[in-house]
Structure formats: C-alpha cells, structure tokens
Amino acid sequence: MRTIFDENSKSRARARVRQLLSPPSTAQSIDLMCAPTLYTRNEQIFGEGEPADCFYKIETGCIRAYHTLDNGRRQLVAFYLAGDFFGLDARDRHTISTEATTTSKVRVIMRKALMSSGNGDMAMIRHLLDLTAVELRRTQNHNLLLLKGAQDRVVDFLHEMAEREHSLGEFDLYMTRRDIADYLSLTVETVSRTLSHLETEAAISLPTPWRVVLHYPSALN
Amino acid sequence: MRTIFDENSKSRARARVRQLLSPPSTAQSIDLMCAPTLYTRNEQIFGEGEPADCFYKIETGCIRAYHTLDNGRRQLVAFYLAGDFFGLDARDRHTISTEATTTSKVRVIMRKALMSSGNGDMAMIRHLLDLTAVELRRTQNHNLLLLKGAQDRVVDFLHEMAEREHSLGEFDLYMTRRDIADYLSLTVETVSRTLSHLETEAAISLPTPWRVVLHYPSALN
DNA sequence: CGGTGCTTTGATGCAATTCAACTGCCGTGG
DNA sequence: CCACGGCAGTTGAATTGCATCAAAGCACCG
Numbered sequence: 437m438r439t440i441f442d443e444n445s446k447s448r449a450r451a452r453v454r455q456l457l458s459p460p461s462t463a464q465s466i467d468l469m470c471a472p473t474l475y476t477r478n479e480q481i482f483g484e485g486e487p488a489d490c491f492y493k494i495e496t497g498c499i500r501a502y503h504t505l506d507n508g509r510r511q512l513v514a515f516y517l518a519g520d521f522f523g524l525d526a527r528d529r530h531t532i533s534t535e536a537t538t539t540s541k542v543r544v545i546m547r548k549a550l551m552s553s554g555n556g557d558m559a560m561i562r563h564l565l566d567l568t569a570v571e572l573r574r575t576q577n578h579n580l581l582l583l584k585g586a587q588d589r590v591v592d593f594l595h596e597m598a599e600r601e602h603s604l605g606e607f608d609l610y611m612t613r614r615d616i617a618d619y620l621s622l623t624v625e626t627v628s629r630t631l632s633h634l635e636t637e638a639a640i641s642l643p644t645p646w647r648v649v650l651h652y653p654s655a656l657n
Numbered sequence: 658m659r660t661i662f663d664e665n666s667k668s669r670a671r672a673r674v675r676q677l678l679s680p681p682s683t684a685q686s687i688d689l690m691c692a693p694t695l696y697t698r699n700e701q702i703f704g705e706g707e708p709a710d711c712f713y714k715i716e717t718g719c720i721r722a723y724h725t726l727d728n729g730r731r732q733l734v735a736f737y738l739a740g741d742f743f744g745l746d747a748r749d750r751h752t753i754s755t756e757a758t759t760t761s762k763v764r765v766i767m768r769k770a771l772m773s774s775g776n777g778d779m780a781m782i783r784h785l786l787d788l789t790a791v792e793l794r795r796t797q798n799h800n801l802l803l804l805k806g807a808q809d810r811v812v813d814f815l816h817e818m819a820e821r822e823h824s825l826g827e828f829d830l831y832m833t834r835r836d837i838a839d840y841l842s843l844t845v846e847t848v849s850r851t852l853s854h855l856e857t858e859a860a861i862s863l864p865t866p867w868r869v870v871l872h873y874p875s876a877l878n
Numbered sequence: 879c880g881g882t883g884c885t886t887t888g889a890t891g892c893a894a895t896t897c898a899a900c901t902g903c904c905g906t907g908g
Numbered sequence: 909c910c911a912c913g914g915c916a917g918t919t920g921a922a923t924t925g926c927a928t929c930a931a932a933g934c935a936c937c938g
Contacts, residue, residue: 503801511804513797525793532797558779565786572746572793576734576753579800580724583732583842586926613885621804623927628886645885645935807894834917844895849918866917 472543475536481523484533488526490544494518497540498610501532502618512619514574515611517600524568537611582621589620590630594640598650609646693764696757702744705754709747711765715739718761719831722753723839733840735795736832738821745789758832803842810841811851815861819871830867 472495475481481492484504492499499516513532516522525531536542581592593616601607609616617624634640641649693716696702702713705725713720720737734753737743746752757763802813814837822828830837838845855861862870 503797505801505804511801513800525790525797527787527790531794558782561779561782561786565782565789566748568786568789568793569746569748572789572796573752575793575796575800576724576746579734579796579803580726580732582800582803583726612883624885625887625928626926632886845917846896846919847894849916850894853918 470544470546472541475540475542477536477538479536481534481536481542482530484530486530488523488528488530488547490546491521491523491526492534493521493543493545495541495543497542498537499534499540499542500537500611500615500619501534503532510618511621512615513578515597515615515619517610521567521571524564524571537615586620586622586626587630587633589622590616590627590634593620594648594650597648604650606647606649609648613645691765691767693762696761696763698757698759700757702755702757702763703751705751707751709744709749709751709768711767712742712744712747713755714742714764714766716762716764718763719758720755720761720763721758721832721836721840722755724753731839732842733836734799736818736836736840738831742788742792745785745792758836807841807843807847808851808854810843811837811848811855814841815869815871818869825871827868827870830869834866 475497481499482488494516496518499520499522500512501514501516501522502510502512505511514522515537516534522534523530581589584592597609598604598607611619613624613627617627620627622630631640631642635642639651641651643649696718702720703709715737717739720741720743721733722735722737722743723731723733726732735743736758737755743755744751802810805813818830819825819828832840834845834848838848841848843851852861852863856863860872862872864870
C-alpha cells in the first residue's frame with residue numbers, strides 16, 4: 437500500500453542539513469539555510485507519523501500532501517508550488533505524508549535551529565507564525581471548496597492553479613487526474629467528465645491532457 | 658441577512674480592554690489579561706471583515722464560528738467550548754464571524770500587546786504559534802469529517818462533543834440542529850433522521866432533544 | 879507490435895437533498 | 909383559562925448528483 441520511493445535522497449538531505457548547521461546557524465534568511473534537494477516523481481519527502489525535525493520550502497515543481505484514511509483511500513489536503521513552505525502543521529510528528537507529483541527542488545530547514553530558546557530569533561518565530569496562519573487559511577478555503585458541487589470544485593481548482601502559477605489564462609497541470617480528484621474529493625471519472633463538459637461548453641481548452649487554457653479567466657460560470 | 662445583536666457589549670469589552678492595558682501590560686499569564694465579558698444567545702462576538710484587534714478565550718458556554726457563502730448559506734467551521742482560544746486565524750481582518758450559541762463568558766485579549774516587537778515576549782509568541790498549529794490541525798480534522806457519510810459525521814460529532822465536554826457517555830448539546838447541520842454540512846433533516854436512526858438502533862438515547870446519552874461510548878459502530 | 883499507465887465515456891444505483899406536512903413546546907393576548 | 913402563532917424538531921415521498929462498475933481510447937516505450 438506504500439508508495440515506492442528511494443530512501444536515499446531523504447538521508448542525503450538530512451546529512452547535508454546537519455553539515456550546514458552543526459556550527460549553530462546565524463543565517464538571517466530562511467532561503468539560505470540549506471542547499472536544495474531534488475526529488476523525482478512520486479518520491480516521498482516525509483511520511484505520516486515520522487518525527488518532524490524539519491520543514492520545507494519548495495523551489496520548483498509540485499508537492500502533494502495527503503492523509504491516508506481508514507478505508508485506505510487517500511485525501512490530498514494541499515498542493516505546494518514554487519515558493520510555498522510546508523510541513524508546518526506538525527508539532528512533534530507529521531500528520532500528513534508528502535510526495536513530489538513531478539521532479540521538484542526542495543529546501544530543507546531544521547526546526548530546532550529556529551525554535552530553541554537560545555538562538556531562536558524573534559523575527560523568525562513571527563515569520564513562522566505568519567506562515568502557519570497562511571496554511572490555516574488555505575485549509576479553511578479548501579474546506580469551503582469541498583462543500584460545492586463537482587463542477588464548481590473543478591472550476592475553482594483551475595482558477596486556484598492559474599493564480600498560483602501567475603499565469604492567468606493558460607498553464608500546466610503538474611499532477612494527474614487522480615491527484616486532482618483526491619484533492620477535490622471526487623472520482624477521476626467525475627473530474628474527467630467535468631473537464632470535458634467545460635470544453636464542450638467552450639469555457640476551456642485542453643490542447644493536451646495536462647495543458648489548460650481558460651477562455652474566460654475572470655468569471656468562469 | 659445580518660444576525661440581530663447588541664453592539665453594546667462589544668463596545669463594553671473593547672473599553673474594558675483599553676482601560677486594563679493602557680499602561681503597557683506586564684501580565685505573565687494570558688488568563689489574567691482581561692476580565693470576562695458575557696454574551697447572550699445569538700449575540701455576535703465579531704463579524705467577517707472586521708479588523709482583528711484581539712483574540713479570545715472562552716470561559717463558559719459555546720461559540721460558533723462560520724463563513725457566509727456566496728449562495729447565502731452558512732458554513733460553521735468550529736464550535737469553541739470552555740478553555741478554547743479563537744480568533745487566531747486572522748492576520749489583519751477576521752475571515753469568519755463568531756456568535757454565542759448559548760450564554761457564554763469570554764475573555765478578550767489584545768493582539769498588539771503581544772505582537773509588538775517592543776514588549777512582545779518570546780514565550781507568548783511561541784504559545785500563539787502552538788495555538789495556531791492546534792487550530793490548523795482541528796481544521797484538518799474537520800476536513801476529514803466532511804468526507805465521510807452522513808451517519809459517520811453525526812457519530813464523530815457526538816464523540817467529539819462527548820470528549821470535549823469531558824463527559825464520556827452523557828452530555829448536553831449547546832447548539833441547535835441547524836448549527837450541527839451547518840457544522841457537518843448536512844441538512845437539518847438528515848441530522849434529525851440520523852439521530853432518530855441511532856436511537857432506534859439503541860446506540861444512543863435522547864431524553865430531551867438537547868441531552869445525549871451514548872450507549873457504547875468507546876466504539877459506536 | 880503488444881504492454882502499461884493514464885484518460886475518457888457510458889449505464890446503473892444509491893445516498894443525501896429537497897419539498898412538504900405534521901408534532902410538540904412555549905409565550906402572548908384575548 | 910384556553911386559543912393562537914411562531915419556532916425547533918421530526919417524518920415521509922420524490923428528485924438529483926455523484927459514485928460505482930465496466931470498457932474503450934490513446935500515448936509512450938520496450
């Protein structure tokens with residue numbers, strides 16, 4: 437039931453972090469705290485239940501974060517794109533699993549370096565608080581999305597992606613239909629059907645299955 | 658469309674806070690930062706879009722937090738019970754509205770007193786970070802709840818309430834069926850039907866509509 | 879060329895909503 | 909005192925939207 441992935445890159449990342457931080461870091465910017473690590477498609481960053489030593493900033497690519505439910509099904513709670521932070525929800529252990537949906541470059545940041553009362557710096561903690569609040573609002577928005585009908589969910593999703601990729605009108609999907617379905621809590625079939633329906637309505641075009649063109653970017657029904 | 662409420666108590670609370678904090682507070686404990694204010698049934702604490710000067714700790718009673726959707730319908734995102742903090746999700750302005758579902762005692766805490774770099778104290782900020790992370794996980798759990806079938810949602814809700822009122826087996830509902838329905842994203846009818854069904858199955862008893870007895874507190878189907 | 883992974887399309891069933899009617903409770907006013 | 913109206917909860921029958929099951933289309937690759 438577990439996704440196949442290469443444990444090596446995780447070890448690599450940890451080792452690199454330790455090396456960089458072993459003399460207590462005085463870095464002013466989170467961006468500079470660690471060299472980026474590369475993850476390939478379906479490779480796991482961290483799993484549910486693992487100790488939460490670090491959090492993460494994604495440079496390029498796309499990460500999916502999900503819960504595994506009792507019934508074995510998978511519920512995606514977020515896609516993280518270039519510039520996003522993730523892994524903040526955890527206190528002691530991670531409550532979600534994360535995997536790359538496509539080749540992705542990720543920076544790993546140690547928690548302890550920031551949180552220890554000794555060298556913990558005020559501005560940094562408040563930055564963390566900001567990021568966590570952003571994550572909270574993102575989760576609340578996702579909640580609201582799940583209340584709507586199937587078509588609205590898909591449309592909202594397309595708008596969200598268009599906005600987050602800074603490309604109103606035309607953009608790429610870095611994830612499969614299954615990922616989208618699990619994010620929107622629909623079936624693949626319903627997602628596919630809805631996209632087809634939007635295309636016949638001339639609301640969007642799908643030159644390829646992973647390329648999307650919004651014909652009315654502002655208000656799409 | 659706006660709930661009828663008495664603006665007075667809000668002004669009262671604000672004034673009291675200013676009075677207590679006008680010489681910059683040096684209180685060590687959040688609990689002591691302000692005398693409690695009393696809110697009556699359906700009275701609003703704060704509304705969506707209002708500036709977020711403060712956050713809140715509830716002493717007794719029950720508060721509902723909700724979004725108002727485009728279609729005019731209401732989605733509850735949380736019930737807050739004795740001991741809970743709320744209003745943390747906001748950065749600049751509140752993204753949700755909050756009202757008392759029953760007579761409730763609430764402490765109001767100024768944000769600025771804690772957040773200003775001058776007198777902001779590290780332990781306090783980190784406490785805030787903790788509380789926000791708790792809120793984030795609560796929201797994630799609520800997400801998962803909305804994915805299940807109607808019966809599971811109701812059962813989970815009853816368990817949540819039983820646990821949060823520290824009374825396994827028997828407890829009071831401080832909110833109406835409509836509040837429960839909007840929290841679980843079901844209709845009143847479905848909630849009512851499900852409760853009736855659980856009662857005929859001898860899984861619960863409802864001596865009165867607002868009193869609940871769980872017959873198998875541990876595992877309820 | 880056959881295999882594999884992902885997407886698309888079609889036919890059927892079910893769970894929750896919707897609409898509508900009925901009950902019990904409580905406060906108000908004749 | 910009882911009659912009335914409003915409100916919250918309950919119950920029943922019809923509708924609908926999405927899931928489910930099943931199968932075919934399509935690209936990529938050995």
